[in-house]
Amino acid sequence: MEQIELxxxxxxxxxxxxxxxxxxxxxxxxxxxxxxxxFQMSDVEKRKTIQRCKTRWQKVIKARExxxxxxxxxxxxxxxxxxxxxLIANDEH
Numbered sequence: 001m002e003q004i005e006l007x008x009x010x011x012x013x014x015x016x017x018x019x020x021x022x023x024x025x026x027x028x029x030x031x032x033x034x035x036x037x038x039f040q041m042s043d044v045e046k047r048k049t050i051q052r053c054k055t056r057w058q059k060v061i062k063a064r065e066x067x068x069x070x071x072x073x074x075x076x077x078x079x080x081x082x083x084x085x086x087l088i089a090n091d092e093h
Contacts, residue, residue, distance in 0.1 A: 009046040011038055012053050014089045020077030027089060029056040029076065060086070 013035075016027030023032040030038075034049050041049065056076060063074050064083050074083065 009043050009050070012050055016085060016089050018082070020079075020082065022077030024056070024076040024078070026078060026082040026086065029053045029060070029086075057086070057090075 012028040012030065013025075014027040018026045019032065020026050024030065025035060028035075030049065030053055034052075038046070038049075059075050060078055060083060064080075067074060074080070078086075
């Protein structure tokens, strides 16, 4: 049985919207489909989406650390500048 939410789940949007070359938002790391479907999602789906964004964030940070020591590419079409903006936005929240 799904628990009734007393408060709405806020969008993870950070108002830093820009699509990477693979369609992920460089601000919140949602996919194109996740952004377009946000207002139609159930609260359970929204929580799962937010968790996926957190997992992507961790993967980007790990890949950035690895890239500093090797020549790997960043995931989700992110660039070094995108990651820097994401780090700044994360510090603001």
